[in-house]
Amino acid sequence: MSKGAPVGHTWRWIAGALVVLAGAALVGLTFGPAGPPWYRVLLDLVDSLPGISVHAGIAPQQHDLIWQIRMPRVVLAALVGGALSMSGAAYQGVFRNPLVDPYLLGVAAGAGLGATLVYAARHGATSSWSVDPVVVAAFVGGLVAVALTYAAGTAFGIVRRSETLVLAGVAVVSFLTAIQTYVLQKNSQILRPVYSWILGQLVSATWGDVRLVLPYVTAAAVVLLLHGRLLDVLRVGDEEAASLGASVRRVRLTVVIAATVATAAVVSVSGLIGFVGIMVPHIVRLLAGGSYRRVLPLSLIGGAAFLILCDLAGRMVIRPAELPIGVVTAFLGAPFFLFVLHARTRRT
């Protein structure tokens, strides 16, 4: 019967995904618009392993380039890609819709508004805070937006059904976007930085950003991965899941909170990178099936690899100029959706 088989397969998939991630990280560290030739980079990486000493032949500044500029960027790309993909998969599990992205309940709109308000308030002056206020405002904004969605849903008594929470999300997104548009209108000189922020960027990644984001993403990942089985139960719908003994509301709330925290955290440092949260889980499902016990961990790992490679493309394709990472993912998103459409039409 299904004794050990699915579980065994799952570990094989995860191992495979980890190999892909390691490969992507290696490639991401090795290549860039400037810096030492690839073999020297590899030598330097090998040199850094404990107990091994190799002569990499690169200047200290080049070494710093790899370790202080490229590496945090790769690590941040992994965290952002993994968080967005895993959160996207989690939202898809809660709302039983494979085309849902982690911005559904308003994280993007709230974060965007928070960032816009900060840009508008400081009039170009550099801040003296230890943490960039844009980051704080975006994070808080994202969380507040989802809280608003839940509040609106509860006030109108529609939290009973997952699907109808989406409507509350639509309302909140519209409202917050309207406010943001108004603020931009009144402060048109900030249009450019806000637009840049919205497109998403990893170009300015520092170890500080990584440290900021890591605890939230890790905590959320632990919570979400533990909910794999419960999300599978939810696949038969709220009512049936309840009849099977699942605490639908608790699962939904916990999963939404965890996914939202992870998304808000990465959005606050990297802006709004789109499509990742839909594409990666979808691809994972095509390869490994729809069970969330697999989709969640594989989305986390696969999403990390995916965004590392997108970021690499973003900085290499038109070097030395940077292609905003949101543009790269959008470029990939268009053919992706066409492919999904094609696959669906073929099936029916």
Added chain:
Amino acid sequence: MTRIPKAAFLIGALALAASACGSDDSSSSTTPAATGAATTAAPGGTSPGTTTGDAGTYPITVDAANGAVTLDAQPQRIVSLSPTATEMLFAIGAGDQVVAVDDQSNYPEEALAKSTTLSGYTPSAEAVSGYQPDLVVVADVTDGLDTQLATLDIPLWSGPAASDFGDVYTQIEQLGALTGHVAEAAALVGQMQADIEAATGGVVEREVPLTYYHELDNTLFSVTSNTFIGGVYGLFDLQNIADAVEGDTDYPQLSSEFIVSQNPDLIFLADADYGESAATVAARPGWSGLNAVTTGSIVPISADISSRWGPRVVDYVEDVGAAVAAYDAQVPAG
């Protein structure tokens, strides 16, 4: 690198100090030359000599908008990510020391030869480092760029958008100090001040000042007199119709009705590069009767010139002066 006689440096420092004090508005930051002189203290006065020009004194520290910037030697590989700074660098004779400029730096011609696809808005520290710069100049310090360049030991100078002429002169002087063109910088500043003096000298006093409308785009975004551009018009005692708008933004969006009711005497089109002209403005419904239209006082302004705060600000001032003079010729004061 030869060290010019300390005395010559002192002369340069005094000249800079004099020009800084002589500018219209008060400088917002300390004079860099004074800082420089303090760090290379010249004991006692010595006979003044002529400045030999090129090689400045190093190490030098200037107090820029992004903090203290220190250079140990004359920079030979400057990367400029600010079109305004590019214009300043070439104007003070540091053009040969520039190896790369951003995609928006298009003036002067010599700068175009060094154009790259680097972006001034989202620069990548890694990409910039590929040019092995010993100085990077930007307008605003974008998120994290300063820490990243600091990691790579690359000095960064920031010269944000000027709020008044004092800022413009300060930035030119700072760049002069950093690049070892102190005298040229001082000369440029002096020339600019003289030219502006000349352009504004002939302003005719009016009982009722002339009004103007500065158009940023065809959706009628304008600027208030709080902005740098607004300050330029202020030199000619012109009143900005956008000042009457409520709200606290410096870039308000006006309405057609408002502009028509205000009936500006002069209209300046910063969107001339985007299809607007005297003809298109006159054709707008209800605008044909405006003073500016009937007297032909609609002035196209190059977007580059009006959005930068470099040496070509003088051209801008002169253009405004010419427009005012033309208006005066048609409609005498009094």
Added chain:
Amino acid sequence: MTALLEAREVTVRYGNRVAADSISLTVEPGEWTCLIGPNGAGKSSLLRAVTGLVSFEGTSLLGGVPTMSLSARARATRVAFVPQSPEMPSDMSGAEYVLLGRTPYIAYFGLDSERDRAVVAEVFDRLDLHDMTRRSVGALSGGERQRLVIARALAQQAPLIVLDEPTSALDIGHQAQALELVDRLRHEEGLGVLSAMHDLTLAGMYADRLVLLRDGRVVAEGPPADVLHADVLADHYGVAVDVRTHDDGTITVHPKRPPGARIRRSG
């Protein structure tokens, strides 16, 4: 013996509308009670109320314990619900689907255990579903899916099974198959069955007791022979029916065509 289900004066409201009004009924172990009545009579609402899926006024006890005082998991070990149109995720395997029935026995963060998998294997045995173990649910026929849902309900090991229109989507062959299966199980296991059906003949064939609902109220109840009367049915369904009792005791109900209707005869 404690009744598996005891409902007293259960009222279900949706906003201003009263869907079920003061309904009382019991289901004992081994008993099959079937709700019948016109559309909108409140059958589904009552089923959901006693299963704890909607809120209600009144009292409902599962094995002597008030339904609403039980946690979702405890409830699920006492009553298994088979909905009219179950949601069947197409890429789940048969085994994974039936394993869902073990949800009430697995801790919140837990995973299925040996015991759970053994129960599922046993259910597959009893229902002879082995070929569905690995196949995905999406590839199964309607009849196979129905058996799978019943298998899932069995995996819950609850003494009471609630079926909402279990045969509405099945052809006559599969209808018979599904109902025979449930009947066999209730006799073998002593399960209690509460169902809602609109096919009166089938209801009469399998249920021990019928409860006729109309506009949310009980208007008749008792063994099929007592409830399936032409005048009673005509009154509540609004159509003339013909009720026949066959030699073996089976009662069949079919609508009578109005007088003057053109009747086609073959040949």
